[in-house]
Amino acid sequence: MSLKIVVLAKQVPDTRNVGKDAMTAEGTVNRAALPAIFNPEDLNALEQALRLKESHPGSTVTLLTMGPGRAAEIIREGLYRGADGGYLLTDRSFAGADTLATSYALATAIRKIGGYDLIIGGRQAIDGDTAQVGPQVAEKLGLSQVTYAEEILDVDEAGKKVTIKRHIDGGVETVTAPLPLVITVNGSAAPCRPRNARLVQKYKRAMGAQEKALIARNGAELPYAALYEERPYLNITEWSAADVDADLAQCGLNGSPTKVKAVQNISFQAKESKTMTGSDADVEGLIVELLANHTIG
Amino acid sequence: MNNVFVYLEIEGTTVADVSLELLTKGRKLANQLGCQLEAIAAGCGLAGIEKQVMPFGVDKLHIFDAEGLFPYTSQPHASILINLFKEEKPQICLMGATVIGRDLGPRVSSALTSGLTADCTALEIGDYEDKKAGKTYKDLLYQIRPAFGGNIVATIVNPEHRPQMATVREGVMKMEVLDENYKGKVIRHDVARYVPETEYVVKVIDRHVEKAKHNLKGASIVVAGGYGMGSREGFDMLFDLAKELHAEVGASRAAVDAGFADHDRQIGQTGVTVRPKLYIACGISGQIQHIAGMQESSIIISVNNDPNAPINTIAVYVINGTVEEVIPKMIKYYKSHSK
Numbered sequence: 001m002s003l004k005i006v007v008l009a010k011q012v013p014d015t016r017n018v019g020k021d022a023m024t025a026e027g028t029v030n031r032a033a034l035p036a037i038f039n040p041e042d043l044n045a046l047e048q049a050l051r052l053k054e055s056h057p058g059s060t061v062t063l064l065t066m067g068p069g070r071a072a073e074i075i076r077e078g079l080y081r082g083a084d085g086g087y088l089l090t091d092r093s094f095a096g097a098d099t100l101a102t103s104y105a106l107a108t109a110i111r112k113i114g115g116y117d118l119i120i121g122g123r124q125a126i127d128g129d130t131a132q133v134g135p136q137v138a139e140k141l142g143l144s145q146v147t148y149a150e151e152i153l154d155v156d157e158a159g160k161k162v163t164i165k166r167h168i169d170g171g172v173e174t175v176t177a178p179l180p181l182v183i184t185v186n187g188s189a190a191p192c193r194p195r196n197a198r199l200v201q202k203y204k205r206a207m208g209a210q211e212k213a214l215i216a217r218n219g220a221e222l223p224y225a226a227l228y229e230e231r232p233y234l235n236i237t238e239w240s241a242a243d244v245d246a247d248l249a250q251c252g253l254n255g256s257p258t259k260v261k262a263v264q265n266i267s268f269q270a271k272e273s274k275t276m277t278g279s280d281a282d283v284e285g286l287i288v289e290l291l292a293n294h295t296i297g
Numbered sequence: 298m299n300n301v302f303v304y305l306e307i308e309g310t311t312v313a314d315v316s317l318e319l320l321t322k323g324r325k326l327a328n329q330l331g332c333q334l335e336a337i338a339a340g341c342g343l344a345g346i347e348k349q350v351m352p353f354g355v356d357k358l359h360i361f362d363a364e365g366l367f368p369y370t371s372q373p374h375a376s377i378l379i380n381l382f383k384e385e386k387p388q389i390c391l392m393g394a395t396v397i398g399r400d401l402g403p404r405v406s407s408a409l410t411s412g413l414t415a416d417c418t419a420l421e422i423g424d425y426e427d428k429k430a431g432k433t434y435k436d437l438l439y440q441i442r443p444a445f446g447g448n449i450v451a452t453i454v455n456p457e458h459r460p461q462m463a464t465v466r467e468g469v470m471k472m473e474v475l476d477e478n479y480k481g482k483v484i485r486h487d488v489a490r491y492v493p494e495t496e497y498v499v500k501v502i503d504r505h506v507e508k509a510k511h512n513l514k515g516a517s518i519v520v521a522g523g524y525g526m527g528s529r530e531g532f533d534m535l536f537d538l539a540k541e542l543h544a545e546v547g548a549s550r551a552a553v554d555a556g557f558a559d560h561d562r563q564i565g566q567t568g569v570t571v572r573p574k575l576y577i578a579c580g581i582s583g584q585i586q587h588i589a590g591m592q593e594s595s596i597i598i599s600v601n602n603d604p605n606a607p608i609n610t611i612a613v614y615v616i617n618g619t620v621e622e623v624i625p626k627m628i629k630y631y632k633s634h635s636k
Binding site for chain 2: 011098100101103124128130131132133134136138139144145146147148163167168169170171172173174175177178188256258259260261262263264276277278280282284286287288290291295297
């Protein structure tokens with residue numbers, strides 16, 4: 001008995017390092033202008049999947065990500081840590097998707113992968129902080145969901161039942177849920193294992209078609225071109241909207257019920273501001289003033 | 298039809314503060330739109346629950362009372378909302394940006410293909426012109442939230458899809474009783490009509506909820522530390538100051554992420570929102586998500602060795618100095634002058 005696990009992962013802009021050109025005029029994210037990282041909670045999700053792979057021999061972990069050609073990096077990072085393979089869902093028609101259009105695209109791809117027992121993703125991505133895609137994927141696939149998971153305690157394959165410890169407001173609870181199941185993993189779960197040196201050696205040349213095309217466009221020859229025929233696992237599969245039979249009306253901006261009306265760079269201004277130093281006289285003066293006007297008692 | 302709905306989050310038989318706050322906001326939105334405010338209570342043993350919610354101006358309370366609806370699990374509650382909304386066609390649905398609201402909201406929005414905006418910090422009514430389509434929409438819900446790591450606030454609208462759904466964190470909206478004797482209608486629904494037996498598949502087998510360790514939300518003075526505090530030990534200084542001032546200690550997300558303070562002390566868009574009369578920001582640069590959680594403080598003091606820290610622009614008192622230098626002096630001079 002073994003599990004087929006799909007891990008949902010997203011390449012996100014590092015929101016800790018955001019510059020002025022981060023947003024387009026339409027209010028969508030200008031991803032090209034930002035350093036890209038593996039969404040932190042998706043790494044927690046990957047770790048839960050890899051642990052199940054170890055405890056349930058014969059299981060497979062497949063990554064699914066959506067993004068531009070350079071998001072193949074996410075698949076590579078997963079392969080370096082022990083995932084078995086992955087798919088990059090990439091198409092211009094997916095651009096500008098809100099959470100609903102994103103979950104539609106992911107759900108169509110998951111159906112194409114098929115035969116899944118568990119779909120595991122991070123609770124939320126740091127660029128949007130919405131936590132919506134996991135539950136929406138579950139609804140689209142007609143599956144149960146367990147969000148804010150901290151640990152997958154047990155998977156009973158015969159009984160088709162999973163036991164999970166999850167975070168709730170002000171506490172924790174343990175739930176059982178049926179397979180197949182969508183799980184979103186909280187940042188308080190175990191951190192992801194580091195890259196495995198042997199797997200880095202094995203997969204470091206793994207690339208998607210767009211990455212290869214980018215090298216060719218710059219006039220260079222693809223290094224070790226013959227390797228990609230010898231070792232098929234070095235070719236990261238890219239799927240377009242057509243490859244997953246997606247309805248274009250439900251993809252990208254077209255399929256997004258939410259629209260960005262306005263984006264403001266707002267600056268906050270205090271009424272009358274006093275600037276002082278950290279000197280004894282200034283701090284003492286401030287405390288005396290606050291006591292005098294009963295701000296502090 | 299076309300009313301404003303609020304999903305009530307219920308722990309045991311007590312309606313959560315965040316839901317009562319949303320009733321207050323929902324009442325105002327309904328007045329502005331000229332429609333009614335309706336609420337949904339789903340749980341177990343809810344007799345008398347209307348007493349908790351009617352004073353907030355609820356015109357219609359939908360009660361779903363059955364075994365299996367508490368503790369909350371996703372599918373039965375989602376089915377209630379999805380099927381009720383198909384009948385009632387609300388124009389707006391609000392819920393708390395809590396673990397429950399953030400689990401339930403997306404599932405409902407997916408089933409109804411309606412938009413959902415998470416963690417809003419303001420909700421307003423206004424018009425929207427879609428220039429490309431050459432269409433103008435009247436009286437949409439502006440769902441306003443900081444986005445994207447700092448510096449921007451986005452206003453989101455759902456022009457075509459209903460309900461317009463939004464989640465809001467606890468403490469963001471004010472809770473105000475409208476009328477202790479407000480008379481609304483109570484409707485007790487047959488749960489089985491809304492939730493098929495097959496939806497009760499996730500079972501809660503163990504559950505621990507603890508009372509909050511502190512009262513950050515209700516504190517009249519908050520001493521908050523940021524990444525600039527340097528360490529967990531650095532925060533000890535803030536606890537010392539807070540003890541003297543009878544204040545609570547808060548933290549920025551950066552400080553929580555760095556492990557300097559516990560997660561439940563985080564102030565900002567993804568933490569709690571506070572409105573104290575005095576807010577002392579220590580080593581906090583002032584990311585917009587943090588500002589969103591404290592900007593309504595009456596008086597803000599910023600202690601920062603960076604004179605250009607964004608938080609200084611909203612502070613009434615800016616102290617250009619290191620926290621190590623300034624905080625002990627504050628404690629010292631408070632002690633010497635307060636007695």
